[in-house]
Amino acid sequence: MSSGNRFNGLIVLYILIGLVYGMGQARAEENIDNFALSPEQLLDAKVMSASKTSEKLLDAPAAIYVLSNEDIMRSGATSIPEALRIVPGVQVTRINANSWAISVRGFNSTISDKLLVLIDGRQVYDPLYSGVYWDVQDTMLEDVDRIEVIRGPGASLWGANAVNGVINVITKTAKNTQGDLASVALGNQDRSIVEERHGGKLGDDGYWRVYGKYLQRDDGKTPQRADAYDGMTADRGGFRADWKGNDTARDNFTVQGDMYNNDTSSLTNVSTFTPPYSQTQVQNITARGGNLLGRWNRTLSDDSRVTVQSYVDYTARDQLSLGYQRTTFDLDTQYELPSWNRHKVIVGGEYNYAGDQLATTQFVTIPGTTIDIQNISGFIQDKITLEPKTWFLTLGTKLERNDYTKFEVEPNASLQWHPDEKQMVWTSVSRAVRTPSQIEHDLTLTAGIFPFGGGLAEYQLVPNKAFNSETLVAYEVGYRNQLTPKLMLDVTGFYNDYNKLSAIAFLSPNLSVSPAIFPLIINNDGIGETHGIETLLEWRAHDTLNLSTSYSLLDAHLRNPAGETPVTSQGSSPEHQFNARALWDITKNTEFDTTLYYVSSLPSYNVDHYWRFDVHWGWRIINGVQFDLVGQNLFDGSHREFLTPTSVNTTEITPSIYGKLTWHF
Amino acid sequence: MAFLIRKIFLVTLLPLLMISFQSSAYGDMDISLHEQEIKAGLLYNFLKYIDWPPDSTTANSSRVTICVFGDDPFNEYLKPMEGRSVNQQGIALVTVHTIHEVSKCRLLFVNSSQKEQWPQIIKYTTGKNILTVSDFENFADSGGMIEFGRKDEHISVYLNMGAVTTAHMHVQERLLKLVTIVHPPTEGG
Numbered sequence: 001m002s003s004g005n006r007f008n009g010l011i012v013l014y015i016l017i018g019l020v021y022g023m024g025q026a027r028a029e030e031n032i033d034n035f036a037l038s039p040e041q042l043l044d045a046k047v048m049s050a051s052k053t054s055e056k057l058l059d060a061p062a063a064i065y066v067l068s069n070e071d072i073m074r075s076g077a078t079s080i081p082e083a084l085r086i087v088p089g090v091q092v093t094r095i096n097a098n099s100w101a102i103s104v105r106g107f108n109s110t111i112s113d114k115l116l117v118l119i120d121g122r123q124v125y126d127p128l129y130s131g132v133y134w135d136v137q138d139t140m141l142e143d144v145d146r147i148e149v150i151r152g153p154g155a156s157l158w159g160a161n162a163v164n165g166v167i168n169v170i171t172k173t174a175k176n177t178q179g180d181l182a183s184v185a186l187g188n189q190d191r192s193i194v195e196e197r198h199g200g201k202l203g204d205d206g207y208w209r210v211y212g213k214y215l216q217r218d219d220g221k222t223p224q225r226a227d228a229y230d231g232m233t234a235d236r237g238g239f240r241a242d243w244k245g246n247d248t249a250r251d252n253f254t255v256q257g258d259m260y261n262n263d264t265s266s267l268t269n270v271s272t273f274t275p276p277y278s279q280t281q282v283q284n285i286t287a288r289g290g291n292l293l294g295r296w297n298r299t300l301s302d303d304s305r306v307t308v309q310s311y312v313d314y315t316a317r318d319q320l321s322l323g324y325q326r327t328t329f330d331l332d333t334q335y336e337l338p339s340w341n342r343h344k345v346i347v348g349g350e351y352n353y354a355g356d357q358l359a360t361t362q363f364v365t366i367p368g369t370t371i372d373i374q375n376i377s378g379f380i381q382d383k384i385t386l387e388p389k390t391w392f393l394t395l396g397t398k399l400e401r402n403d404y405t406k407f408e409v410e411p412n413a414s415l416q417w418h419p420d421e422k423q424m425v426w427t428s429v430s431r432a433v434r435t436p437s438q439i440e441h442d443l444t445l446t447a448g449i450f451p452f453g454g455g456l457a458e459y460q461l462v463p464n465k466a467f468n469s470e471t472l473v474a475y476e477v478g479y480r481n482q483l484t485p486k487l488m489l490d491v492t493g494f495y496n497d498y499n500k501l502s503a504i505a506f507l508s509p510n511l512s513v514s515p516a517i518f519p520l521i522i523n524n525d526g527i528g529e530t531h532g533i534e535t536l537l538e539w540r541a542h543d544t545l546n547l548s549t550s551y552s553l554l555d556a557h558l559r560n561p562a563g564e565t566p567v568t569s570q571g572s573s574p575e576h577q578f579n580a581r582a583l584w585d586i587t588k589n590t591e592f593d594t595t596l597y598y599v600s601s602l603p604s605y606n607v608d609h610y611w612r613f614d615v616h617w618g619w620r621i622i623n624g625v626q627f628d629l630v631g632q633n634l635f636d637g638s639h640r641e642f643l644t645p646t647s648v649n650t651t652e653i654t655p656s657i658y659g660k661l662t663w664h665f
Numbered sequence: 666m667a668f669l670i671r672k673i674f675l676v677t678l679l680p681l682l683m684i685s686f687q688s689s690a691y692g693d694m695d696i697s698l699h700e701q702e703i704k705a706g707l708l709y710n711f712l713k714y715i716d717w718p719p720d721s722t723t724a725n726s727s728r729v730t731i732c733v734f735g736d737d738p739f740n741e742y743l744k745p746m747e748g749r750s751v752n753q754q755g756i757a758l759v760t761v762h763t764i765h766e767v768s769k770c771r772l773l774f775v776n777s778s779q780k781e782q783w784p785q786i787i788k789y790t791t792g793k794n795i796l797t798v799s800d801f802e803n804f805a806d807s808g809g810m811i812e813f814g815r816k817d818e819h820i821s822v823y824l825n826m827g828a829v830t831t832a833h834m835h836v837q838e839r840l841l842k843l844v845t846i847v848h849p850p851t852e853g854g
Binding site for chain 2: 033034035037038039040042043044045046047175176178204205244252299301302303339421485543585588
């Protein structure tokens with residue numbers, strides 16, 4: 001494994017350079033006496049990265065990881081999905097320049113349906129197939145405050161689809177994005193990304209911002225070295241305003257919205273009724289959308305508050321085999337009751353409506369022209385103090401009613417023990433469900449055409465009105481230890497027991513029609529278990545050097561009756577994932593960051609294991625002007641991350657380099 | 666491949682070469698510190714640039730007592746303040762966990778983990794010459810005197826002028842120029 005040796009050599013080199021400079025820096029650092037500095041100097045000082053371990057992280061009985069704004073900026077990622085690569089236990093696979101498959105704890109697929117993704121509380125998964133179109137989930141990364149990732153079921157709080165995990169993207173408040181920011185990035189793959197944001201004050205106690213972003217990404221190459229036609233151009237814009245109520249400081253209001261326009265393309269196989277029955281074509285994909293969200297938060301007493309949030313979201317997507325428009329309306333309330341004895345109770349309710357207008361194409365038949373789906377849910381959670389500061393028991397459940405499967409109950413129980421302030425042991429049992437998608441329940445799709453007995457036949461996916469929710473019972477155990485103020489360890493183990501997993505079955509063919517129909521149906525015949533371990537070690541080795549490493553192991557055993565195929569096979573997610581990251585402040589004005597990733601093979605897709613190495617160098621030229629140079633996926637040449645070489649939309653992932661200039665003014 | 670490696674090395678080593686140029690040219694222009702280090706430094710500066718009324722209960726004691734309500738969130742960064750002096754008075758650091766302990770404090774920093782205690786604390790500190798400081802959001806809006814915020818990569822300071830004035834404290838011009846003044850609506854209206 002020659003690439004491995006090269007990496008070893010490089011790592012040694014970096015460590016050596018790090019030590020030499022680290023020692024020089026150490027002396028300089030120790031000379032700074034924060035009590036001898038003037039208030040001007042202190043307020044002008046740049047805040048260094050601290051250990052990421054927030055109290056919140058240490059307190060939650062769940063596998064939570066928080067990706068801070070600094071993590072995102074220093075990772076060099078130019079999109080939300082790419083930034084998620086750092087998160088322990090999250091599998092990010094890039095299919096091509098504009099699409100990704102992302103999952104947590106297995107079941108990775110282009111339609112990863114067991115993951116709930118939220119942006120500022122707005123659900124962005126697509127009820128057509130319960131997955132996420134990552135190409136349109138974007139904003140100015142500078143304005144992302146943090147991304148919270150929960151591995152494991154978050155169902156008792158978040159509800160359906162929060163089966164294997166929740167990804168919650170949270171943008172900064174308008175107060176924290178005052179002034180102007182403009183940036184230009186130019187590179188070999190990210191050809192150009194231009195951003196501009198302006199923030200201002202709104203009366204005495206309010207703030208607002210607007211932003212705009214344009215990006216253009218280049219075409220990649222297919223595994224056969226041909227043009228992959230997967231480029232992308234997109235423009236987006238949005239605003240956010242936060243203000244406080246007039247009569248009382250207890251009210252906080254937020255109104256925000258975004259609009260986007262995406263033009264992408266990809267290669268796709270199109271079925272035809274004439275030979276050769278399947279043709280590779282370039283399909284243009286246009287996606288447009290917008291959303292408007294309002295939130296009101298009132299503090300009722302010192303430990304009690306109520307939040308009401310509502311949004312509308314419009315999304316339209318046109319591609320060769322599929323076209324739809326969807327309007328979503330959501331109303332969400334949450335009430336945190338005052339502590340009562342040993343109980344801390346939170347209750348909430350949510351109503352969600354999605355109205356889809358689908359275009360009937362040659363390959364998709366829908367019942368009627370619209371599909372309306374409503375979902376009503378409520379949850380209650382009680383955190384019970386068994387022994388102050390030491391033992392806590394959290395009991396919660398979500399009850400929801402959806403149009404497909406009617407009532408679903410998603411309970412959770414977790415127990416946490418804090419032997420001392422630095423340590424926490426937790427365990428939890430939860431049930432979660434993944435409710436049916438329109439593809440499984442409503443649509444008729446042509447899946448392929450082939451010559452048959454002198455005529456033609458077609459594979460047809462037929463709707464299954466009896467399709468039920470996939471269910472999970474998850475058992476988790478975790479341990480966190482802030483060993484020293486500079487060293488943090490987080491270990492989680494899980495055992496997931498799945499039932500009613502989706503599988504594809506053949507029904508008896510109908511040969512009396514022309515073309516003959518070989519019907520396929522998605523049923524609930526699959527079962528299986530996954531188990532694994534996720535570890536994270538963060539070490540602030542020096543004031544100028546943060547190191548972290550994570551490793552996750554996943555073992556999946558999925559089964560279905562003979563003759564049926566699982567929708568997502570066990571070999572679609574890597575057994576081992578590893579990353580090691582070094583964030584190094586070389587001087588007050590320069591930072592140098594490197595991340596090494598290892599992902600083991602995907603037997604289902606014939607994808608080999610691969611190493612990935614990313615480098616970011618940042619230089620603050622003068623106050624308010626920063627230059628960043630980023631190299632991603634260096635040293636590897638090229639590799640596929642997902643799907644078989646014959647999947648025509650797959651591209652080779654090759655080195656990417658870009659430079660970026662950012663002004664704050 | 667060899668070409669690529671060479672290219673990559675240039676990309677990664679170039680920055681390292683820039684460092685020497687960097688540190689000499691801009692070495693002492695900017696400071697970067699840990700968040701808690703900056704905040705601890707600012708607390709010390711508050712003692713210097715805010716005048717307490719001469720008749721305040723804590724003005725004439727030989728020591729200035731700085732209190733942290735709840736656990737000390739400053740890691741090791743606040744401790745060195747003990748033993749320093751301000752206006753010829755030595756500084757003492759105490760962590761307090763009950764409201765009754767705060768009467769001796771000239772400056773009270775409320776750990777954000779104690780946010781839920783704040784409505785009780787403020788009832789007690791109102792009318793006393795205790796400078797209240799914290800870093801949880803809306804602290805200044807809910808009657809606190811100084812709130813630490815964060816603006817991009819810098820710490821910012823929000824000053825509740827009304828609360829400070831009511832407590833007969835005076836903020837010197839030099840500090841005043843650096844902070845953002847907030848006017849929270851009057852409570853209990």
